[in-house]
Amino acid sequence: KQEVTQIPAALSVPEGENLVLNCSFTDSAIYNLQWFRQDPGKGLTSLLLIQSSQREQTSGRLNASLDKSSGRSTLYIAASQPGDSATYLCAVYSYNNNDMRFGAGTRLTVKP
Amino acid sequence: EAGVVQSPRYKIIEKKQPVAFWCNPISGHNTLYWYRQNLGQGPELLIRYENEEAVDDSQLPKDRFSAERLKGVDSTLKIQPAELGDSAVYLCASSLSYFVWGSSYEQYFGPGTRLTVT
Numbered sequence: 656k657q658e659v660t661q662i663p664a665a666l667s668v669p670e671g672e673n674l675v676l677n678c679s680f681t682d683s684a685i686y687n688l689q690w691f692r693q694d695p696g697k698g699l700t701s702l703l704l705i706q707s708s709q710r711e712q713t714s715g716r717l718n719a720s721l722d723k724s725s726g727r728s729t730l731y732i733a734a735s736q737p738g739d740s741a742t743y744l745c746a747v748y749s750y751n752n753n754d755m756r757f758g759a760g761t762r763l764t765v766k767p
Numbered sequence: 768e769a770g771v772v773q774s775p776r777y778k779i780i781e782k783k784q785p786v787a788f789w790c791n792p793i794s795g796h797n798t799l800y801w802y803r804q805n806l807g808q809g810p811e812l813l814i815r816y817e818n819e820e821a822v823d824d825s826q827l828p829k830d831r832f833s834a835e836r837l838k839g840v841d842s843t844l845k846i847q848p849a850e851l852g853d854s855a856v857y858l859c860a861s862s863l864s865y866f867v868w869g870s871s872y873e874q875y876f877g878p879g880t881r882l883t884v885t
Contacts, residue, residue, distance in 0.1 A: 659809070689873070698771070698858055698876035699810070744809050754823060755874070757809025 792861030
């Protein structure tokens with residue numbers, strides 16, 4: 656059974672700092688991995704989708720990497736801003752479960 | 768383009784009462800998902816529809832939960848009777864399709880319905 660873990664559970668940084676969020680998964684037989692952002696009381700917004708054949712994806716100040724063999728992904732946020740404050744979730748779609756499994760998320764606070 | 772629409776946004780009911788949630792997916796999206804998100808956790812899939820067919824409902828508690836997607840567009844998720852443990856956010860998502868060429872399509876989520884059972 657696929658287990659997805661995100662560390663840390665919460666993170667607080669000053670504005671302008673570069674930061675890394677971590678995601679690990681137990682079953683490396685995945686089709687893809689997706690990073691989402693969730694604002695309080697809102698649904699999920701897709702940030703980046705990495706197919707299993709890819710190593711990384713970039714969108715603006717965000718860069719996500721995937722190391723399938725070690726079961727890890729990182730989300731790098733450059734020059735963080737207060738507007739980046741939200742919960743970030745990763746999700747993996749794996750062969751064996753045939754569905755998408757989410758981590759519990761990292762709650763990010765960027766202080767002005 | 769309108770996103771995934773859900774209603775109501777909030778619902779408070781007493782235990783043993785019935786409740787229903789409605790979802791309108793993005794136009795043209797064949798696949799529709801219902802997830803439940805407990806506080807401090809990631810969403811968990813309840814049921815997935817391909818058009819009007821429920822193709823994955825293994826995580827749906829069938830003794831009290833039911834869902835339908837008539838005509839392959841809108842969907843309704845129902846709980847009857849509700850229990851205290853059903854308090855959660857119920858999220859609907861849609862995608863163009865589910866699986867093609869060893870990958871899955873990007874899912875788009877609605878704002879969710881926050882259910883409180885007292």
